[in-house]
Amino acid sequence: EKHCPQDGILGEELGTTRPDARRRWILDPIDGTKTFIRRVPLWGTLVALAEGETVLAGAAYFPAVDELVVAAQRGGCLWNGKPARVSEVSRLSDALVLATDERMGTPAQVRALDGLCSRSGLVRTWGDCYGYLLIATGRAEAMADALMAPWDAAALQPIIEEAGGVFTDWSGRRTAFGGNAVASNAALAQEVRAALGGPR
Template sequence: MTHSDLDVARRLADAARAAILPHFRQATTLADNKLDTGFDPVTVADRAAEEAMRAVLAELRPEDGILGEEFAPTPGTSGRTWVLDPIDGTRGFISGTPTWGVLIALSEAAGPILGVIDQPYIGERFEGTRDHAQVVGPQGTQALLTRTTQSLDEAILFTTFPEVGTPEDRARFEQVARQVKLTRYGMDCYAYALLAAGTVDLVIEAGLKAYDIQAPIAVIEAAGGLVTDWEGNPAHEGGRALAAANPQIHGAALAALKQS
């Protein structure tokens, strides 16, 4: 039986859900720290979910490469790579908030062509390909479509960490935050999902890895938005990201980020 790329992505998300949910909001689920200085948590759920997804790919897409957060990259022969973040937002996961998610992207040399942002506890799955943009959740299946907000003073802005990144990153972020209608923090990948769903206008972050941003790029672009770095260049390798609902609000935010 031949499985489409989207079907494979859905099977990956199903496998990750099954591996993660038994550990969510459980007092026995402990976090290890990846860092000697600072705090970058990882749990048994992170590792189990990536292992489960890798097992699906070994069966259905053995020719494709894999780039995941928790294990070494797996080379492929097809020129395509599955980019996996088993739990984006592990800090939220261990705190019990339902704003973490499973990120799945299928990427070619020029960037991602398919993305899934899956929130297992809520039961929402945001999907994006070149001809498909939908969310399936408690309210049924709905098309994804970004907002048409034109000016910063009407925009809703999200980022995960109040410090954003370096002191320079923070200063540049604040140049945008001072001009928008509302700024919110701490949503991890769920902020990108909300942008694709048409409730948020901007997400601005720094210090990202490829597995943090590739799925959001595909979902947001499928819904009509765009994602670049803070200079307007491709962002699929990580670093600084500016996700926007439409070209007009993107241009306004980009101009504000570049102000000295």
Template sequence: MDKLVASAEAAADLAGAVIRPLFRSALLVEAKGDASPVTEADRGAERALREHIARHHPDHGVIGEEYGPDRADAEWVWVLDPIDGTRAFVTGRPLFGTLIALLHRGRPVLGLIDQPATGERWIGVEGRRTIFRGPFGGAIGCRPCPELSTAELASTSPDIFPPGQDAGFMALRRAVRRTSWGGDCYIYGLIALGLLDVVVDATMKPWDWAALVPVVEGAGGRVTDHAGRPLTLESEGDVLAVGDPALLPACTSLLSV
């Protein structure tokens, strides 16, 4: 596994070299089919990631946001989101990240969140303590928070919840101490640093969540769907992360409202 971790870090370095010169520069922004912005940084970074994987792991499969699946039925599959939080990227906010995950027979066993503008990086491996490196301090470890009334909740956007899920989220929001918005993958890194307690999102694709699972769980938290079930490639895209596993029953109960 150490060699795979080193390979993931090398891949993140290559993607960062593509992304950093384009951050806060004049970019041509197009519209995807789902109306989210896409830039030359997304595509160039994913090409760099795929080229690295093809060179060093030719028998592995790849699932990427920009260029789709390649041998997705392989035993080992890399799941890539070159820029998770493209809206933040194109508006100059450093609340985005490159996500690199490795699945073994469909289960996330390695996850990396890289913030190439700030130099922060989280590395999670199944069965190991998550590693964090960054210039601003911070120590890995989800904080104890057994009561929702004292919990800090975050979500990417209030608009991501489809009809039928928004009522449950609002019930959870009323139960916590405070709610903040925005951050995409970055807020999951903050859970692993003990700075947030709950993150709830919806309509997420495998490249949005696969890398987050080993990072949060390696810091002592849990990542599931809204019903508390493990995430799989067949999951519907609703994601719940808690820093203190004691919060999971209360969160899933409210999200089912």
């Protein structure tokens, strides 16, 4: 507000300020609220800057584990000050697949995610924003969430993309505003999205 008074703000707790502004800051002070309440250390704070639906930059900070990942379009992705890169795993049977909650979404989405998970090497529900950090830093290969608000997804899109990964909605559209999200390394991008019912 003080430094960029012309910019809009969109946030889970903050609502919307100046919705017609050309640029918007998209904020989620605590992504993973239920995780935070239970004192599980995998919650984070998300900040993104967008023009329309183009996310220019994103940052995610995980105070309990002291991990910070930041990215900007064509500027790369840094994890605690060092370059971040997705893994090169190319076989789904060798991949670690993550989800915030595999029961979330429509019955068709739950079945699609179950199908993806059944073909992967390992499945875990280290969810919310921390799962996307694991993708960007090469510690997991794919993550899918059936329900994602803009404040959940916006910061994560440039982080995944600038680390060499692919971030889309379940239909395969490159967006943080699709209502759901799937992130993966590049090697498994097509196979993961096909399993979820996206482009083949």
